Amino acid sequence: MALVLNSPRQALSRAFLRQRVSRTEIDLFKANLIRLLDSAVDSKSEEFHKKLVSDFLEATYYRPNYFLNVKGNADLVIHNG
Numbered sequence: 001m002a003l004v005l006n007s008p009r010q011a012l013s014r015a016f017l018r019q020r021v022s023r024t025e026i027d028l029f030k031a032n033l034i035r036l037l038d039s040a041v042d043s044k045s046e047e048f049h050k051k052l053v054s055d056f057l058e059a060t061y062y063r064p065n066y067f068l069n070v071k072g073n074a075d076l077v078i079h080n081g
Contacts, residue, residue: 032060050075 009017036056040049054076058068062078071077 032056
């Protein structure tokens with residue numbers, strides 16, 4: 001199987017390419033991504049990293065309108081009600 005490299009424009013659906021993103025949203029994403037990557041530690045468990053990813057998603061996209069947590073056997077659920 002050959003590796004095929006795509007540009008972001010080729011990889012993303014056209015619907016995503018039509019979305020407008022403000023500079024504030026980009027800066028928030030960058031700051032939270034840097035915080036996430038700085039917090040990751042190779043020797044830590046999956047549970048540790050799952051919490052970091054959950055915090056990243058909540059701080060970047062979902063706070064204050066949604067709540068992220070576990071539900072039953074699902075590790076990460078976005079509650080909207």
